[in-house]
Amino acid sequence: xxxxxRIKVVLAKPGLDGHDQGAKVVARAxxxxxxxxxxxxxxxxxxxxxxxxxxxxxxxxxxxSMAGSHIPFCEKLKTLLxxxxxxxxxxxxxxxLPRQDHDRxxxxxxxxxxxSSSKLDDIxxxxxxxxxxxxx
Amino acid sequence: xxxxxxxxxxxxxxESGIEIKPLYGAADVEASGGFGFVGEPxxxxxxxxxxPTMYRHRPYTMRQYTGFGNPADTNxxxxxxxxxxxxxxxxxxxxPTQCGLDSDDPLAYGEVGRVGMxxxxxxxxxxxxxxxxxxxITVSLTVNGAAPQLIAMYLAMAEKxxxxxxxxxxxxxxxxxxxxxxxxxxxxxxxxSVRLVGDTIEYCAHHAPKYSPVSxxxxxxxxxxxxxxxxxxxxxxxxxxxxxxAMRRGLDIDAFAGRLSFNFNVFGSLFEQxxxxxxxxxxxxxxxxEQYGSQKPSSAWLRMIAGGGGGGLTFEQPEVNIVRGAxxxxxxxxxxxxxxxxxxxxxxxxxxxxxxxxxxxRTMQLLIExxxxxxxxxxxxxxxYVETLTNQMRSKMEAIMAEVDAAGxxxxxxxxxxxxxxxxxxxxxxQRAIESGEFRKVGVNCYRVEQTEELEVQMHPYNEADTRxxxxxxxxxxxxxDAARVRTTLAAVRAAAQAEQNVMPAVVEAVKAYASVGEITxxxxxxxGRYREPVRF
Numbered sequence: 001x002x003x004x005x006r007i008k009v010v011l012a013k014p015g016l017d018g019h020d021q022g023a024k025v026v027a028r029a030x031x032x033x034x035x036x037x038x039x040x041x042x043x044x045x046x047x048x049x050x051x052x053x054x055x056x057x058x059x060x061x062x063x064x065s066m067a068g069s070h071i072p073f074c075e076k077l078k079t080l081l082x083x084x085x086x087x088x089x090x091x092x093x094x095x096x097l098p099r100q101d102h103d104r105x106x107x108x109x110x111x112x113x114x115x116s117s118s119k120l121d122d123i124x125x126x127x128x129x130x131x132x133x134x135x136x
Numbered sequence: 137x138x139x140x141x142x143x144x145x146x147x148x149x150x151e152s153g154i155e156i157k158p159l160y161g162a163a164d165v166e167a168s169g170g171f172g173f174v175g176e177p178x179x180x181x182x183x184x185x186x187x188p189t190m191y192r193h194r195p196y197t198m199r200q201y202t203g204f205g206n207p208a209d210t211n212x213x214x215x216x217x218x219x220x221x222x223x224x225x226x227x228x229x230x231x232p233t234q235c236g237l238d239s240d241d242p243l244a245y246g247e248v249g250r251v252g253m254x255x256x257x258x259x260x261x262x263x264x265x266x267x268x269x270x271x272x273i274t275v276s277l278t279v280n281g282a283a284p285q286l287i288a289m290y291l292a293m294a295e296k297x298x299x300x301x302x303x304x305x306x307x308x309x310x311x312x313x314x315x316x317x318x319x320x321x322x323x324x325x326x327x328x329s330v331r332l333v334g335d336t337i338e339y340c341a342h343h344a345p346k347y348s349p350v351s352x353x354x355x356x357x358x359x360x361x362x363x364x365x366x367x368x369x370x371x372x373x374x375x376x377x378x379x380x381x382a383m384r385r386g387l388d389i390d391a392f393a394g395r396l397s398f399n400f401n402v403f404g405s406l407f408e409q410x411x412x413x414x415x416x417x418x419x420x421x422x423x424x425x426e427q428y429g430s431q432k433p434s435s436a437w438l439r440m441i442a443g444g445g446g447g448g449l450t451f452e453q454p455e456v457n458i459v460r461g462a463x464x465x466x467x468x469x470x471x472x473x474x475x476x477x478x479x480x481x482x483x484x485x486x487x488x489x490x491x492x493x494x495x496x497x498r499t500m501q502l503l504i505e506x507x508x509x510x511x512x513x514x515x516x517x518x519x520x521y522v523e524t525l526t527n528q529m530r531s532k533m534e535a536i537m538a539e540v541d542a543a544g545x546x547x548x549x550x551x552x553x554x555x556x557x558x559x560x561x562x563x564x565x566x567q568r569a570i571e572s573g574e575f576r577k578v579g580v581n582c583y584r585v586e587q588t589e590e591l592e593v594q595m596h597p598y599n600e601a602d603t604r605x606x607x608x609x610x611x612x613x614x615x616x617x618d619a620a621r622v623r624t625t626l627a628a629v630r631a632a633a634q635a636e637q638n639v640m641p642a643v644v645e646a647v648k649a650y651a652s653v654g655e656i657t658x659x660x661x662x663x664x665g666r667y668r669e670p671v672r673f
Contacts, residue, residue: 016231016247018320021360024560025567028673041669042320043235045243067231068487072246098485098595116484117451117580119571 017067191510203228228252236657318360334381339640361563369536403448413471442473553670
């Protein structure tokens with residue numbers, strides 16, 4: 001029996017938004033759940049997020065956005081992640097994400113969308129299911 | 137009380153870690169330090185208020201946080217709020233402005249005018265404050281990393297309109313140390329950032345002595361996970377760091393301490409909050425008088441804006457946030473705040489609408505006009521519970537400040553990321569406690585309703601055209617200004633930074649030449665470098 005590989009998450013704060021309380025709380029929850037978390041810190045460009053995701057060979061690329069610039073950022077990021085062959089990874093996003101933007105985010109390739117009020121255990125379980133779910 | 141009753145009672149410990157008894161009496165006040173430190177309002181140590189008559193003389197200023205899109209949009213919203221009885225302005229800037237970037241910077245992509253008003257040059261300030269009487273309405277600028285440029289713009293705009301800068305009132309947030317802990321609009325490393333705060337204090341002490349160049353914010357530290365006692369204790373450590381920086385330049389404490397102001401949060405237990413403010417007033421007065429040797433009573437005033445409460449508001453059942461806001465305003469009024477602002481009920485969703493802003497404004501007006509909150513000074517003073525808790529909160533804050541000093545001081549702890557790690561660990565514990573139901577939040581972990589219908593929150597509209605208009609306006613200014621004068625004044629900014637002189641006189645000249653926020657930032661970055669965030673857990 002082989003031991004399950006530890007899930008590796010790159011958690012990024014896109015753009016100029018400095019509200020990182022939520023991102024850090026989620027990072028701790030993922031670490032407590034046994035995942036490896038690479039937290040980028042603030043002010044990440046789409047290029048920086050793509051690069052660290054590739055370099056770290058992340059299973060999950062997670063964004064935390066609170067200041068309303070998620071759509072333009074995710075549009076740029078999608079192109080870069082696809083160019084790097086990272087479209088088979090799990091992309092998730094959390095934060096202040098108005099409901100009318102959810103379809104657009106899904107269409108851009110974000111499978112997990114966690115607006116304000118999401119529960120930590122729901123985020124953890126979603127990631128576990130969708131990363132390990134690939135090899136049932 | 138018999139043992140059986142005692143045993144059946146649930147234990148209560150407030151967020152600051154103080155055990156709360158079911159009943160208080162005079163003996164509890166004595167045991168916590170007595171009434172000796174209370175005094176009279178308007179007299180040292182100002183526990184009961186910094187003025188003898190408080191709101192009977194002048195009710196709190198109402199200053200909702202506002203700004204979005206371009207300066208013309210924001211100007212309209214300012215006028216709307218003033219027409220509705222608001223007595224001060226609290227300006228929100230977009231993230232590019234706050235981070236020292238121009239609207240056409242590639243890093244500003246998607247963020248221009250998004251969470252506040254975009255500002256590139258002095259022209260934008262001229263537009264934003266057009267028709268606003270700067271004597272009647274005091275203006276607070278919520279900017280930190282780019283504060284030197286924006287303070288310079290405000291003074292230059294006022295001067296251009298004929299105001300005497302020496303008489304001009306107003307406030308800038310300009311508290312960079314808390315930006316490293318929470319909120320995150322830092323630009324330069326910690327040391328030069330604190331020096332820049334010193335530059336603004338020194339410059340204003342000489343040229344605009346009625347302007348408040350710094351508003352030290354416990355507020356965002358609380359939002360990042362600090363408890364109420366830590367919120368105030370860390371803010372005082374930060375305020376001391378700025379005072380030390382100003383005094384290192386030879387300024388007397390009484391030349392600037394009276395213009396330091398503070399910004400604190402109000403969510404949480406009502407009594408803990410009121411005790412926090414009363415305790416904080418006494419402790420700050422004691423620090424200024426005993427540690428800094430101030431001779432002027434007004435230097436020791438803890439002048440503050442209290443309000444917000446964003447961390448206490450919920451995404452669930454947002455209309456209940458209107459009620460929370462009413463209690464938060466009550467807390468701020470019972471606490472003797474000079475200025476008040478409330479987060480709006482829709483802020484978990486969007487930038488507040490005009491309608492939501494008006495509800496917040498009416499909430500604050502109700503307390504004055506209908507509920508008698510402006511009639512009597514410190515109405516909770518003398519209550520055994522409140523006086524005991526005030527003494528206990530002060531002891532907590534003193535202990536936290538001593539811990540910070542023993543560990544190397546606030547500048548070092550912030551540079552290392554130690555405070556950030558501590559408050560974010562607490563934020564995680566609180567979130568876990570909310571999700572387990574141990575820390576009660578109405579509508580979140582108790583009294584939930586299934587929200588099947590769409591929530592009635594009107595979203596703040598956003599379109600790319602706003603960005604284009606702002607960039608075009610910047611290009612127009614760049615085309616019209618005297619390019620040689622811009623080059624000379626920008627070179628002077630860099631030279632002042634290199635020589636470790638106060639950069640403010642040069643920044644003011646550059647701003648008057650219509651140099652942009654981003655251009656001035658680049659000169660300072662060339663000398664100071666950029667901050668590298670320590671990511672610590």
